[in-house]
Amino acid sequence: xxxxxxxxxxxxxxxxxxxxxxxxxxxxxxxxxxxxxxxxxxxxxxxxxxxxxxxxxxxxxxxxxxxxxxxxxxxxxxxxxxxxxxxxxxxxxxxxxxxxxxxxxxxxxxxxxxxxxxxxxxxxxxxxxxxxxxxxxxxxxxxxxxxxxxxxxxxxxxxxxxxxxxxxxxxxxxxxxxxxxxxxxxxxxxxxxxxxxxxxxxxxxxxxxxxxxxxxxxxxxxxxxxxxxxxxxxxxxxxxxxxxxxxxxxxxxxxxxxxxxxxxxxxxxxxxxxxxxxxxxxxxxxxxxxxxxxxxxxxxxxxxxxxxxxxxxxxxxxxxxxxxxxxxxxxxxxxxxxxxxxxxxxxxxxxxxxxxxxxxxxxxxxxxxxxxxxxxxxxxxxxxxxxxxxxxxxxxxxxxxxxxxxxxxxxxxxxxxxxxxxxxxxxxxxxxxxxxxxxxxxxxxxxxxxxxxxxxxxxxxxxxxxxxxxxxxxxxxxxxxxxxxxxxxxx
Numbered sequence: 161x162x163x164x165x166x167x168x169x170x171x172x173x174x175x176x177x178x179x180x181x182x183x184x185x186x187x188x189x190x191x192x193x194x195x196x197x198x199x200x201x202x203x204x205x206x207x208x209x210x211x212x213x214x215x216x217x218x219x220x221x222x223x224x225x226x227x228x229x230x231x232x233x234x235x236x237x238x239x240x241x242x243x244x245x246x247x248x249x250x251x252x253x254x255x256x257x258x259x260x261x262x263x264x265x266x267x268x269x270x271x272x273x274x275x276x277x278x279x280x281x282x283x284x285x286x287x288x289x290x291x292x293x294x295x296x297x298x299x300x301x302x303x304x305x306x307x308x309x310x311x312x313x314x315x316x317x318x319x320x321x322x323x324x325x326x327x328x329x330x331x332x333x334x335x336x337x338x339x340x341x342x343x344x345x346x347x348x349x350x351x352x353x354x355x356x357x358x359x360x361x362x363x364x365x366x367x368x369x370x371x372x373x374x375x376x377x378x379x380x381x382x383x384x385x386x387x388x389x390x391x392x393x394x395x396x397x398x399x400x401x402x403x404x405x406x407x408x409x410x411x412x413x414x415x416x417x418x419x420x421x422x423x424x425x426x427x428x429x430x431x432x433x434x435x436x437x438x439x440x441x442x443x444x445x446x447x448x449x450x451x452x453x454x455x456x457x458x459x460x461x462x463x464x465x466x467x468x469x470x471x472x473x474x475x476x477x478x479x480x481x482x483x484x485x486x487x488x489x490x491x492x493x494x495x496x497x498x499x500x501x502x503x504x505x506x507x508x509x510x511x512x513x514x515x516x517x518x519x520x521x522x523x524x525x526x527x528x529x530x531x532x533x534x535x536x537x538x539x540x541x542x543x544x545x546x547x548x549x550x551x552x553x554x555x556x557x558x559x560x561x562x563x564x565x566x567x568x569x570x571x572x573x574x575x576x577x578x579x580x581x582x583x584x585x586x587x588x589x590x591x592x593x594x595x596x597x598x599x600x601x602x603x604x605x606x607x608x609x610x611x612x613x614x615x616x617x618x619x620x621x622x623x624x625x626x627x628x629x630x631x632x633x634x635x636x637x638x639x640x641x642x643x644x645x646x647x648x649x650x651x
Contacts, residue, residue, distance in 0.1 A: 256288050
């Protein structure tokens with residue numbers, strides 16, 4: 161920090177209000193797929209970084225699933241050393257431009273910020289996005305390496321591009337989502353020859369097919385994929401492990417000494433109500449994949465999609481918010497969220513709910529679908545719902561919704577999108593003999609992320625169920641470290 165910044169007292173830092181992220185007008189942005197948030201300026205980023213109290217025992221770091229040195233990189237921002245701050249973040253996070261946009265910092269690192277005791281936390285996520293974007297824009301400038309505070313500069317935490325000599329060992333990662341990308345990047349830094357097998361025709365997993373352009377620009381994901389390739393990782397697309405090739409074949413015939421399974425949880429769950437098979441009913445997975453990966457939002461695209469005028473999305477998570485805001489951008493006159501609990505219980509990020517409200521998304525709370533109503537020719541015409549009231553808390557800790565007898569009502573709509581969760585796709589697991597699953601058909605792993613098959617590891621949503629990008633990344637990072645230990649022990 162500069163001498164002036166060093167002299168700032170805790171009281172002076174506490175007096176700085178949380179800076180605001182500029183974003184586009186709600187009505188204007190609801191007509192296109194351009195990014196909503198505009199990012200921080202250099203001056204605003206420095207001012208926000210000055211709010212950090214640089215705690216001796218920071219609580220924010222344990223709140224981060226990948227263990228970023230948060231006070232360290234924020235201190236560098238406060239000093240104007242943006243490139244050094246970006247490199248420090250990348251010691252522990254291979255996708256900072258991604259997590260800076262979609263990670264739920266408000267319930268993780270920011271939730272444990274000491275400033276929460278008196279006002280609002282430091283905007284850790286916005287600062288992470290700032291340095292990642294800044295680095296992308298200034299890649300020709302090379303900062304001096306800056307060690308993590310209180311850590312040894314080990315290979316596992318080395319700067320991006322500083323890798324161990326090649327080991328000659330081949331490793332496979334199945335899936336190119338957050339867990340697969342992170343694991344592959346970490347293993348490449350250890351010196352392994354890593355190949356990612358991706359079922360779709362483009363790499364990126366849920367970052368590409370699941371998260372809309374207005375929240376996660378594809379250019380950002382593409383840049384991170386190029387960073388991965390620069391580390392020497394090979395990516396093979398259009399390979400469906402379980403159909404094109406099996407895990408036993410990868411290990412016995414193609415010479416891969418370890419495999420990391422990171423295929424996510426992509427099997428949609430449905431409501432099991434009458435009329436759910438009518439034309440115009442989508443799973444959120446299909447709807448978002450058609451729109452994002454297959455570019456159905458582009459009128460020149462060959463990918464078909466029903467552009468509903470009145471769209472109902474069932475669910476209250478981030479995927480539901482992504483789907484309903486997408487429908488508005490595809491031309492819907494009215495886009496409605498139908499959620500069986502109240503807004504307080506919604507699992508979606510508060511910021512995304514706020515943005516949806518700015519875009520005139522309608523919220524029908526404490527309501528649950530009981531039937532999808534159709535026309536004579538088999539298309540959706542409305543959805544029948546019942547009012548709910550909140551009872552005692554269930555296993556999730558949220559109050560259980562209870563139907564109110566006789567409170568049925570209908571909502572006119574021509575498209576229904578179901579976003580109530582996903583399960584484990586059985587395609588890979590059914591073709592891998594000896595792979596132990598739990599009662600929900602997710603893969604069981606031990607404390608080292610190893611499955612019941614020696615040398616086969618797994619992480620992300622295929623292990624924990626639908627979760628966040630950053631939790632999947634944390635799994636990928638830890639799995640890579642354990643894969644390295646496993647192979648080192650075999651020498």
